[in-house]
Amino acid sequence: MTGGNHPQRVILAGGGHAHLAVLADWAAHVLPGTERILVTRERHLAYSGMLPGWMAGRYRAEELLIDLAPLAEAAGARLVLDDVVGLDAAARHLRLASGEALSFDLLSLATGGTIATEGFAALGARLLPVRPVERFMAGWQAFCAAGPGQVVAVVGGGAAGVELALAAARRGHHVHLIAPAAGFMPGHGGWARRLARTALARAGVTIHASMARAVSDGLVLDDGTILPLDLAIVATGSGPPGWLADSGLALDPSGFLLTGADLRSTSQPAIFAAGDIAARADLVLPRAGVHAVKAGPVLAANLRSALTGTPLRAYQPGKRRLALLATGDGRTIALWGQFAAAGRWLSRVKDRIDRGFIARYTRRT
């Protein structure tokens, strides 16, 4: 990719966890010969590590929201608050919800994942998907305004579902966690699952080893029981955004954008991606914030290299990743590969790590 006389237009689509390091890189070192744009839906990014803590009432919203406007300004990037609704990879332009079309020379995508909610439509206003996170936060806040003692069902037994169920119980609701047996803390060892079950039992959360489908009266479980509820939080894992399907980019069988280890699209050299929207062609990477964050500096370096034609780096994830699950009662479960431990002291460690992350990306203007 050559600069020529015209500035190269570099667009970051989505102010996701994966793009924070890119914005920091641009703020620290000039990216010569470029016009930079950050197009994202909302001005603030909610740091997912602290979301369950906010839900449980331990953090105020301001404590986990990262303001992207000062980061974009420091990076010399124009901030466009809009939704990407289409991408034509060959023509190199993005279509926005406002009707605007943005052409680009280099594009990086970190718009995160989506939650499929089609099967839950019968619940109407009682349905609260965990994504988009901004809408989830508004919905949870409105729900809690009606007071405790309501019935909340969390659909999805991954680490996020467990944390959300524990947080909801902490707010004094009657909580049900619904996931098939194989979908309870998948990818974690037996000890981790036992610690999670103990925490859920202590919090009074009822676990249903079942799939769930919605009818107007509530959620139907595998044995035909109908679970009436006031709110269903759907946390069934990330799916790809619908607009990727028509982008002309190489996708994996589930519809995620396929990249190499260098985070570059396998089919379009002008497009990079990291975080939940991407799937690696060379390995299976769990969709987790920790990978989005850790891929960020490699993404930053590779966007520079793509502009100058220098070799790209690979993002090599470690074999194990540390996951810290807040249990809502002041304890935290630490997961490291097959190793797991729980304790109050781990909550202090988690709090320090989380606040440190927020501080790193908080610019005082």
Ligand SMILES: Cc1cc2nc3c(=O)[nH]c(=O)nc-3n(C[C@H](O)[C@H](O)[C@H](O)COP(=O)(O)OP(=O)(O)OC[C@H]3O[C@@H](n4cnc5c(N)ncnc54)[C@H](O)[C@@H]3O)c2cc1C
């Ligand atoms: C409740 C919960 C708890 C979690 N806890 C953890 C945890 O403790 N540890 C961990 O490793 N992972 C955790 N995760 C997973 C983690 O949140 C994701 O893996 C991570 O956020 C992915 O980062 P990303 O950069 O891909 O996108 P995201 O961080 O999801 O950000 C996407 C950004 O793009 C914007 N956007 C979305 N769509 C569009 C669009 N069409 N146009 C423009 N902008 C758009 C959004 O507004 C947002 O700014 C959790 C997830 C949930 C739901």
